[in-house]
Amino acid sequence: MLISVQALRALAAWTVVCHHFMQIFFDFHASSALGQLFIDKGAVGVDIFFVISGLVIFLSTENKDLPPGRFLMYRLFRIVPAYWLYTLLMGLLVVVARPAFADQSVDWRHLLLSLLFIPTQNPGGYGLYPTLNVGWTLNYEMLFYLLFAWTLLFRLNLRLLIVAALLFAVSQAWTGFGWVSDFYRSDIVYEFLLGIGLGMLYRRGWIKPGLWLPLLLIGGALLAIYQLPPQPRVLAWGLPSAVIVASSMALERYFQHNRLLKVLGDSSYSVYLMHVLVLSLGGYVAQRYGLNPYGVFAGCVLIIGLAAWGSYEWVEKRSYQWLKRWADAPAAARPALALTRQKP
Incomplete structure (x- = not known):
């Protein structure tokens, strides 16, 4: 993956961390302009994630003869182990550390549906959120993966149109008929399409290296996010996010070979999954010991950063490599078996 995109993934994840810091420590009440900025706009990190997700999925599959089932299996291998780990950990903490999670509730049915990426009302009564609340975004990710898998049966230049039609059918028609949860009616699902579009532009050479123009575009996109109300989200935050991602790609030569940014990007998924547990x-x-919230937050940032790096190395990477080897082993063994049979 482009290091510039990795850096942006990390920035998006930590923006969401700051947004939830203002929620958990201050109940979304700010005493500074910066705090209010994170309250009002910090959630835009999710929109950047969705655009990057569409981009990465398109670029990672464009030159591969990958059957839909295997594509889905690989995505599950990449997403599920860490998500299940932190979902179960959240459920455990809600039970054993109840004072720290006073607004959370857990029951077995909801926990199971959360693990299966099925949107359902949280037992805490505050909406369609899974046990690990930030996992609501993964419910959209899984829908996108499922629909994108069908596009692998068609030519590359048709994939954007096909997945767009499927997304529209699911989020508008099927939800209207009651066949699919209203959760998927949100226009945020179309931000994946923006990422696919960027991938097509990039492969055609239309996103060219630069400095001042990409910086100006990033500045304009940030200004749009700051000034515009967040609805409709795909226009107010999605399009500016796509501009930021495209501009970051144009700045790649200033980021390439930076190992620190790569590590931060690699760890961003675990940062996103675990940060609410640590912040809570x-x-x-x-609150209990009357400590300075900003000092405690600094400690939380250090814990999240180090734990997320360990989580990537020991949970995400190793589980994916093991599961992929396990899935690929039968196919890899067949040629060797055939050669063995040819020996006299």
Whole structure:
């Protein structure tokens, strides 16, 4: 993956961390302009994630003869182990560390549906959120993967149109008929299409290296996000996010070979999954012992950063490699078996 995109993934993840810091420590009440900015606009990190997801999926499959089933299997191998781990950990903490998670509830049915990426009302009564609340975005990711898998049966230049038609059918027609949860009616699902579009532009050479123009575009996109109301989300935050991603790609030569940015990008998924657990515990400690919330947050950032790096190395990467080897082993063994049979 482009290092510039990795850096942007990391920035998006930590923006969401700051957004939830303001929620958990201050109940979305800010005493500074920066705090208010994270309250009002910090969630845009999710929109950047969705655009990047569409981009990465398109670029990673464009030159591969990958059957839909195997594509889905590989995506599950990449997403599920860490998500299940932190979902189960959240459920455990809600039970054993109840004071730190006073607004959370857990029951077995909801936990199971959360693990299966099925949107359902949280037992806490605050919406269609899974046990690990940030996992609501993964419910959209799984829908996108499922629909994109069908496009692998068609030519590359048709994939954007096909997945767009499928997304529209599911999020508009099927939800209207009651066949699919209204959860998927949100226009945020179309941000994946923006990422696919960027991938097509990039492969055609239309996203060219530069400095001042990409920086100006990033500045304009950030200004649009700051000024525009967040609805409709795909226009107010999705399109500017796509501009930011495209501009970051144009700045790749200034980021390439930067190992620190690659590590931060690699760890961003675990940062996103685990940060609410750490912040919730940190917020409880700060409140109970009267500690400075910003000092506690600094400690949380250090814990999240180090734990996310370990999580990527020991949970995400190793589980994916093991599962992929396990899935690919029968196919890899067949040629060797055939050669063995040819020996006299």
